[in-house]
Amino acid sequence: MAVRLAKYEDWARACMHVRCGFCRENCCSYRQFKFDSYSAKGRLTLMYHWLKGNLRPDSTMAQRVFSCTSCGLCDIACGYPQSEAIQEMKTALLEANVLPPEDYMVISRRTRETGNPYAEDSSQASNLLRAISKSGTGPAEFTLFFGCTELFRSPKQLDYVTNILRAAKASFYVFPQNICCGSPARRIGDIEQARAQAELVSAAFESSGPRDIVVSCSGCYRTFTKDYASLTDQAPAFSTKHTVQLIDTLIAENRLVLGSLSKRITYHDPCHLGRHCGVYDEPRRILKAIPGVELVEMEWNRKISRCCGAGGGMKVGRPQDAAEIASCRVQEAKEAGASVLVTACPFCVRNLSDGARLIGSDIEIKTIEFLVSELVGIAGRPRKK
Ligand code: SF4
Ligand code: SF4
Structure with missing residues (x-):
């Protein structure tokens, strides 16, 4: 815990002393639960006293920390990357085996056991992906990666994206496997499960050759572009675009x-x-x-x-x-x-x-x-x- 959180101690101390509270106003968890301990300020105060040995971590502390949505609005209000510190606090609590009363860990458990956080049949999703025919016969312009939410909860999203590319006469290849990108595990602080997913995805991309990936899930996008380098200790060997960036380009090129x-x-x-x-x-x-x-x-x-x-x-x-x-x-x-x-x-x-x-x-x-x-x-x- 000390190593993981030590670098945030100065920020936490400063936060406690300035007592400004700018982070509270639009923090969704503070607005919902109405206690200071559900704001960035409250969570940083808990972290400080944990680091100083004044507080022992328990399920109440974990409840406060795990109800942070990782939205990052406090980073803007505050100027310090408080959401990063809170995410690290989740990891430190998991490492200390301190869990909240709510069962957030079902996300990791399901990902570990079934390959996705919804505990759905990954092989069926892979069949669905293989059923989308690759457009054309030549090399594809774009490789589409669909994540767990699209495959198991919003499968029409696959049609929406491929319809747009077909209308633009853009050639594409659909990555044929369901592998969770690791975002859900990362956001609940389970860095080990997130790393396992990052290694699986990176290896699969490497063996099948795609270098330019397009995703329509913002969670996949952030995880590929911002988290994979630290999770795998190397810059990803692929680049990632969100579909909004692709559609914007296709419109600008008069292809749509x-x-x-x-x-x-x-x-x-x-x-x-x-x-x-x-x-x-x-x-x-x-x-x-x-x-x-x-x-x-x-x-x-x-x-x-x-x-x-x-x-x-x-x-x-x-x-x-x-x-x-x-x-x-x-x-x-x-x-x-x-x-x-x-x-x-x-x-x-x-x-x-x-x-x-x-x-x-x-x-x-x-x-x-x-x-x-x-x-x-x-x-x-x-x-x-
Ligand atoms: S805005 Fe920053 S310094 Fe101010 S109370 Fe919130 S977390 Fe602390
Ligand atoms: S990242 Fe967490 S603490 Fe910060 S504003 Fe969002 S919910 Fe609140």
Whole structure:
């Protein structure tokens, strides 16, 4: 514990002394649970006293720490990377064998035993992937990697992405195996399981040759681009794009022509894609390229976007709280005057949809790939250069 957390001690001490509390206002777990110990400040205070030997870690401490969604909004409010410190605290608690009362560890257990956090049959997913024919016969322009949420909870996402590429006459190859990228294990602090997944994925990519990967899950994107280097102790031998980056390029190259849609749409920045990876402009450019669409922003957008509440294992460990947090985000979208809430992560869509059901909202919630795939089949007017 001491080695893993020692580098955060100065930050924790400074935080306790300044007592500013800027991190609290939009921390989704603080807003949900209303105790200081559920904010970055509270968690850093717990860490400090654990490091100093004033507190012994127990299940109450673990409950506070594991209910952090890893959204990173406190990093922006504070200026220190507090979400990284809290994620390391999760790992330190696991190493000390201190677990929260909620069963977050089911995520790791299932990944270890079945290959995915949903405990579904990975071989069936691999069959589904092999059934999507490779486009064309020559070398493919893009290699599509579909993650566990797409395969087991949102399989239509595969059709949306491939339909878009077919409409753009872009050749693609679908990576034919279901291997969890390791994101769910990483966010609950299980660095060993995350490393095991990173090694499996890296070896599979290496043996099958793909070098340029396209993903439509923001969790996969962040994990490949930000976590794999430290998990495997070397820079990944492949590059990763999110589908929003690819679609944005295809539109700019006039390879995709979008039909019109007369709707007021708002965009939810997935924390993994926005705050953690800095991808804000591409999805907005795509929405602005749709004739008839009025893009409206929620009050909290881009780097200060509020979290949907699903991350860090919350969707499994505390599903009711995750949905209640999502309902606040849905409410914000309604207040912006949007009739459609679009995002770039199938996992966010699932939680936002649960949040909308909770408050009886009729707002349409969909991935940006779903929206674009509905419009590429329609004869749209060509974009002017
Ligand atoms: S904003 Fe930063 S320094 Fe201020 S209370 Fe929050 S974590 Fe501590
Ligand atoms: S990462 Fe998000 S949920 Fe966790 S303490 Fe920071 S603002 Fe709160």
